[in-house]
Amino acid sequence: MLAGMDLYYGRISGNSARAAFGLFEAGARFEPHLLDTRAGENRGAAYLAVNPMGKIPALVDGSLKLWESNAINWYAAEKNPGARLLPASLEGRACVQRWLFFQSAHVSPACMPVFWATNARVQAFWKSAADAQAAEAGRKELARYLPVLEGALGDRDWLEREFSLADVAHAPHLWLVAEGGFDFSRYPRVRAWLDRLFARPAWRNAAEMVFEG
Numbered sequence: 001m002l003a004g005m006d007l008y009y010g011r012i013s014g015n016s017a018r019a020a021f022g023l024f025e026a027g028a029r030f031e032p033h034l035l036d037t038r039a040g041e042n043r044g045a046a047y048l049a050v051n052p053m054g055k056i057p058a059l060v061d062g063s064l065k066l067w068e069s070n071a072i073n074w075y076a077a078e079k080n081p082g083a084r085l086l087p088a089s090l091e092g093r094a095c096v097q098r099w100l101f102f103q104s105a106h107v108s109p110a111c112m113p114v115f116w117a118t119n120a121r122v123q124a125f126w127k128s129a130a131d132a133q134a135a136e137a138g139r140k141e142l143a144r145y146l147p148v149l150e151g152a153l154g155d156r157d158w159l160e161r162e163f164s165l166a167d168v169a170h171a172p173h174l175w176l177v178a179e180g181g182f183d184f185s186r187y188p189r190v191r192a193w194l195d196r197l198f199a200r201p202a203w204r205n206a207a208e209m210v211f212e213g
Contacts, residue, residue, distance in 0.1 A: 004031060006060040008035055010056040022085070023076050026083045074100075085163075086164060092160060096166045101167065106144075107145050111176065118181055134198075148189045150188075175198060
């Protein structure tokens with residue numbers, strides 16, 4: 001069991017949900033601190049001392065101040081190897097890291113304009129209007145990236161055969177896209193993978209904390 005840590009997060013935040021998902025999967029003992037991002041609490045001096053970017057989430061563990069959700073999850077996985085969120089081999093960890101970069105550089109940026117335009121939960125929280133042109137551009141990008149995930153899942157339940165941070169990383173933004181009604185019918189393996197992800201108790205805890213809390 002990890003020593004107590006502090007997680008700073010925001011509502012309706014896919015990145016916050018990713019960190020919470022990873023911490024729950026790792027079996028971490030942490031204290032959640034909700035920041036009111038609509039009121040700008042994440043831009044106050046106290047939080048900027050934790051994350052100078054003023055973005056969420058961030059983790060504090062003793063003297064360590066860590067931001068970026070995938071970095072938070074990697075740290076938790078390294079501290080608790082018994083959770084088996086990272087492969088034992090150098091090659092396996094490199095493959096997981098590849099998926100983290102794929103998620104952050106490609107999949108999530110493509111997802112964001114789609115769920116901003118289609119997800120009623122996001123629109124209600126942020127009082128945002130749909131941008132149909134941006135959403136269509138996002139769908140075209142997903143049409144490039146989802147086949148990569150579909151192919152990787154061809155003979156396995158998880159991206160690297162065993163459940164890992166590679167799977168954790170993709171869950172939140174694809175969940176928001178799915179909730180907005182995205183049609184995954186062309187990607188049946190991805191759809192089944194997401195169903196497995198979203199059935200995990202750690203994901204349900206993270207979603208309740210971030211999206212429904």
